[in-house]
Amino acid sequence: MFNNTYTGVKTRLNYCYDLLRANGQLEGPNQPDKNIIILKSKINTLRELINGEQLPAHKILLTSDSYAENYIASQLSEINSLPEGAEKLSKLLKLKNNIEVQSASVSTDPTRNLQLRNYRNEVEPQIALRKKYLRNMVDHTIEGSKIKGVFDVDKAQSLLNDDAKLLEEYNGKHGDAFQKLSAIYSEVFEPYKTLKRTLDAEMATITNHIEREQFYQGRYDELKALYDKANAEYEAEKEKLYLGPQRELAAAQAKIKEQKVIVAKAVKDAVLAQSKVTYEDAKNWVSNQVTITAAVINKMKKNGITQDQFNKDLQDFFVITNGRLGKIIIDTKNHDRAYASGTNDHTREGVVMLDNRFEQRTLWHELAHHLEADDALNMVANEYIRSRSLDGDNTHQLRKLVGNKAYGTDEIAYKTDMFNHYVAKIYKSGITEVYSMGVEAFYDEESLFNIMLKDPKTLEFVSAALMQTPEEIDRINQKLRDSLLDVNAEAENGKLQNYQIIFNQLALLVDFKDGSTYTKEDLGIADQKSFDELAAKFYGTLTLPNGKTLTLLKSAKVKFKSFRGRAMRGFFALDFADHAKFKQEFGNDPNLRYFFYGYGARQEVNFPIQSLDMEVVKVTALSMDYHRRAGYSIADTKGNLGEGFLSYDMLENLKKHYLNGGNDGH
Numbered sequence: 001m002f003n004n005t006y007t008g009v010k011t012r013l014n015y016c017y018d019l020l021r022a023n024g025q026l027e028g029p030n031q032p033d034k035n036i037i038i039l040k041s042k043i044n045t046l047r048e049l050i051n052g053e054q055l056p057a058h059k060i061l062l063t064s065d066s067y068a069e070n071y072i073a074s075q076l077s078e079i080n081s082l083p084e085g086a087e088k089l090s091k092l093l094k095l096k097n098n099i100e101v102q103s104a105s106v107s108t109d110p111t112r113n114l115q116l117r118n119y120r121n122e123v124e125p126q127i128a129l130r131k132k133y134l135r136n137m138v139d140h141t142i143e144g145s146k147i148k149g150v151f152d153v154d155k156a157q158s159l160l161n162d163d164a165k166l167l168e169e170y171n172g173k174h175g176d177a178f179q180k181l182s183a184i185y186s187e188v189f190e191p192y193k194t195l196k197r198t199l200d201a202e203m204a205t206i207t208n209h210i211e212r213e214q215f216y217q218g219r220y221d222e223l224k225a226l227y228d229k230a231n232a233e234y235e236a237e238k239e240k241l242y243l244g245p246q247r248e249l250a251a252a253q254a255k256i257k258e259q260k261v262i263v264a265k266a267v268k269d270a271v272l273a274q275s276k277v278t279y280e281d282a283k284n285w286v287s288n289q290v291t292i293t294a295a296v297i298n299k300m301k302k303n304g305i306t307q308d309q310f311n312k313d314l315q316d317f318f319v320i321t322n323g324r325l326g327k328i329i330i331d332t333k334n335h336d337r338a339y340a341s342g343t344n345d346h347t348r349e350g351v352v353m354l355d356n357r358f359e360q361r362t363l364w365h366e367l368a369h370h371l372e373a374d375d376a377l378n379m380v381a382n383e384y385i386r387s388r389s390l391d392g393d394n395t396h397q398l399r400k401l402v403g404n405k406a407y408g409t410d411e412i413a414y415k416t417d418m419f420n421h422y423v424a425k426i427y428k429s430g431i432t433e434v435y436s437m438g439v440e441a442f443y444d445e446e447s448l449f450n451i452m453l454k455d456p457k458t459l460e461f462v463s464a465a466l467m468q469t470p471e472e473i474d475r476i477n478q479k480l481r482d483s484l485l486d487v488n489a490e491a492e493n494g495k496l497q498n499y500q501i502i503f504n505q506l507a508l509l510v511d512f513k514d515g516s517t518y519t520k521e522d523l524g525i526a527d528q529k530s531f532d533e534l535a536a537k538f539y540g541t542l543t544l545p546n547g548k549t550l551t552l553l554k555s556a557k558v559k560f561k562s563f564r565g566r567a568m569r570g571f572f573a574l575d576f577a578d579h580a581k582f583k584q585e586f587g588n589d590p591n592l593r594y595f596f597y598g599y600g601a602r603q604e605v606n607f608p609i610q611s612l613d614m615e616v617v618k619v620t621a622l623s624m625d626y627h628r629r630a631g632y633s634i635a636d637t638k639g640n641l642g643e644g645f646l647s648y649d650m651l652e653n654l655k656k657h658y659l660n661g662g663n664d665g666h
Contacts, residue, residue: 138461189234282318289328
């Protein structure tokens with residue numbers, strides 16, 4: 001049923017040892033939920049091994065200390081036997097990436113962490129000693145590009161010349177069209193203008209309103225006939241001198257553009273042809289490993305983008321980058337600039353945050369940032385930028401290179417002759433823009449055409465780097481990371497379910513009642529109009545466990561000053577308990593109503609809550625009252641479990657104080 005050789009028995013005994021040690025982990029203080037999941041994974045792996053099943057290497061690596069140690073040791077031995085050069089450095093980088101993922105997966109196991117740290121300490125100096133081979137890796141990558149020679153430069157230049165010649169001929173024949181039309185307009189409309197001036201002068205002498213009307217109506221048909229005749233003559237000349245030639249120019253330019261697309265598409269097709277993944281693989285990736293948030297789906301609908309269109313863009317990206325991405329979350333939160341996060345963090349899913357413009361080419365750009373989670377791709381990209389520097393190791397402010405002050409003073413780049421200065425931008429984290437800008441260039445053929453003419457080397461480098469055949473360790477690294485994220489997601493889901501129970505219990509402690517019994521006198525408001533405007537906003541009251549009563553004012557769309565002018569849909573929970581203070585500060589203010597529109601609000605009496613869900617309002621108000629934290633933001637009060645005032649730490653504080661009767665000084 002299973003292998004009873006010495007090696008086979010030893011492997012199963014090592015698994016038993018792993019299980020016992022994992023069981024001991026449950027007694028420790030760190031992340032018991034995650035340890036339970038890892039323990040379950042170890043048990044299932046042992047069962048499968050005993051049943052004689054063939055397990056993928058990444059599964060054994062994630063659950064077995066002994067197997068992982070042997071794997072790394074064997075990889076090191078194999079690498080050390082290689083001759084010095086770029087290949088050896090590349091394999092060391094891949095092994096370092098494997099060690100980093102392994103380290104992330106055993107963050108609660110100090111013994112195994114120590115083993116991996118020792119391996120990391122052995123590998124990193126070897127990488128540092130061989131960095132001189134990075135330039136060789138860059139050169140080797142470019143030399144191996146499959147798109148070299150595919151782009152027909154002569155044809156492309158010929159099309160550019162045709163385009164320029166077409167425009168030159170058009171300007172030669174029709175460049176003075178507006179001047180001619182202006183003269184024709186003056187000429188053909190002169191009879192109309194002459195008659196109108198004569199009629200206006202005669203009408204000015206008629207003082208009686210009715211007679212003036214009768215005079216104008218009597219000559220109206222004559223005036224209109226002159227206008228229609230002049231307009232018809234002008235439109236005919238406009239068609240002959242301007243509109244017709246414009247259409248002919250646009251049609252000729254469109255034909256040239258079609259030829260440009262054909263030339264560029266040959267390059268894109270060459271990249272797709274060498275990809276090792278199929279569109280069926282891409283569909284599976286989108287279905288199983290890409291999370292598209294509700295906010296993105298809503299934004300798609302507003303922008304007229306169908307789910308099929310969006311998914312097709314994702315699939316194209318996956319194929320054109322050789323299937324190098326794993327789990328990804330795609331979200332949007334009304335930011336002015338899109339960004340990617342978690343690009344080099346193996347413990348959480350990569351996030352792509354789309355901006356307000358919601359351009360699909362931006363999706364490709366931000367997705368490509370996550371390719372640099374691979375240490376080898378990241379280091380060779382950094383070296384590629386340095387290889388293109390026109391100013392040695394010196395860096396410059398991007399805003400000065402580009403001539404655009406929209407970039408921050410801390411955004412820096414090398415000075416290069418690449419197709420865009422932004423390609424050479426560098427970050428403190430070590431992430432680059434090489435793959436993101438390079439992959440984005442393949443999104444549409446028109447951009448691809450222009451970039452291949454200006455800077456083919458960058459696209460040759462990017463396509464070749466991504467299309468290198470994945471080795472076994474590349475596949476293991478990706479699957480290891482995905483398995484780790486599955487464990488983290490399961491642990492996070494368990495935590496979410498646990499805190500959902502706590503949330504529900506806390507919500508029961510807060511009493512909500514419709515309406516309000518406040519009068520003008522209670523609030524010290526003399527002006528009836530101000531009070532009526534305020535009373536119309538009353539939604540109800542919340543009574544907290546400490547006896548405090550908060551009045552809820554419903555807000556459809558209010559700009560609250562601490563939100564930096566951004567709109568808020570939800571409630572203001574106001575504390576009117578201290579009437580004297582309220583009267584003193586606001587009672588006689590003629591601009592009182594503007595306070596209740598969110599301007600000039602004092603924190604002591606105002607809890608802005610970005611939610612219309614009453615259970616969320618209850619617990620958020622309870623948390624805000626308990627924690628009394630300054631500097632509200634939309635994210636703090638949105639009501640997402642695990643975030644802001646409903647973070648797990650804050651819910652834990654509320655649980656201790658209100659549910660467990662804790663004495664914490666409040």
